[in-house]
Amino acid sequence: MSLETVKHFLAANASDLSVIELEESTATVALAASAHNVEPGQIAKTLSLRVNDQVILIVTRGDARLDNKKFKSHFGVKAKMLDASEVQAHTSHPVGGVCPFGVPDSVAVYCDVSLKQFDEVLPAGGATNAAVRICPLRMAQLVSAQWVDVAQA
Numbered sequence: 001m002s003l004e005t006v007k008h009f010l011a012a013n014a015s016d017l018s019v020i021e022l023e024e025s026t027a028t029v030a031l032a033a034s035a036h037n038v039e040p041g042q043i044a045k046t047l048s049l050r051v052n053d054q055v056i057l058i059v060t061r062g063d064a065r066l067d068n069k070k071f072k073s074h075f076g077v078k079a080k081m082l083d084a085s086e087v088q089a090h091t092s093h094p095v096g097g098v099c100p101f102g103v104p105d106s107v108a109v110y111c112d113v114s115l116k117q118f119d120e121v122l123p124a125g126g127a128t129n130a131a132v133r134i135c136p137l138r139m140a141q142l143v144s145a146q147w148v149d150v151a152q153a
Contacts, residue, residue, distance in 0.1 A: 002093045005102035006126035013142055019125040019132055027096025027128040029062035036122055036131060039063075044115060044123035044136065046098045048082040048091055051075050055082065055090040059100055059123060059139070060112040064151035071150045096128040100143040109145040111136065116147075 003019065010017045026032035033040040043062030048055065058066070071079040087095050091103050100109045100123060115121055115136035122131040123139065140147065 002088070002097060002102070002126035003130055004126075005092055006099060006130070006132070009102035010132070014134075014138075017132055017134060019130050020122075021125070021127070022129045022131075025096070025128050026124070026131055032122065032124075032131060033062065038122060041114075042118050042121050044099075044121040044139070046100060046123060048087050048098055050080045050082060051077055054108065055106070056108045056110060057091065057098070057100055057103065058110045058112060058148070058150060059115065059145070060151040061114040061117065061121070064112065064114050067150060067152040070152075074148055074150055093124070093126050094128060097124045097126050097130060099124040099126060099132070100139065100145060101132070102126060103143075109143045110148045110150075111140040111145040112151040113147055113149045114151045115139075 026035050029040050029043045032043045040063040041061040044059050045062045047058045121136045125131050
């Protein structure tokens, strides 16, 4: 249902955008970059984390890693990734298809400033073979994301 959730979200909030579905898997940054013929940084990687009792998503450029010092400085706690078994239950998306679209209201979304280097990025689209082409500024606006600086290239 996750793919359908993303399609419904886009239909309701950005009808000019559509989910790109491919035959092959785009579940990793390398697979997605190759399949969409873009550099790995343009893949908008969505990380599922827990901050105290809240689940959050952080969308970063695909070739970036979380900077633990920056994360702790911003959020006040050490970064703790969700276990793979928890991801779908909390985000409604499967591992490899997690994106900021169509997530439960209780999940806060943050976009790392590293995304602003690109005019267009490709977050997943709710499935391991789906993505959406979008301007990162528009993506953040659509999902009411806050901009943070928590990644390192």
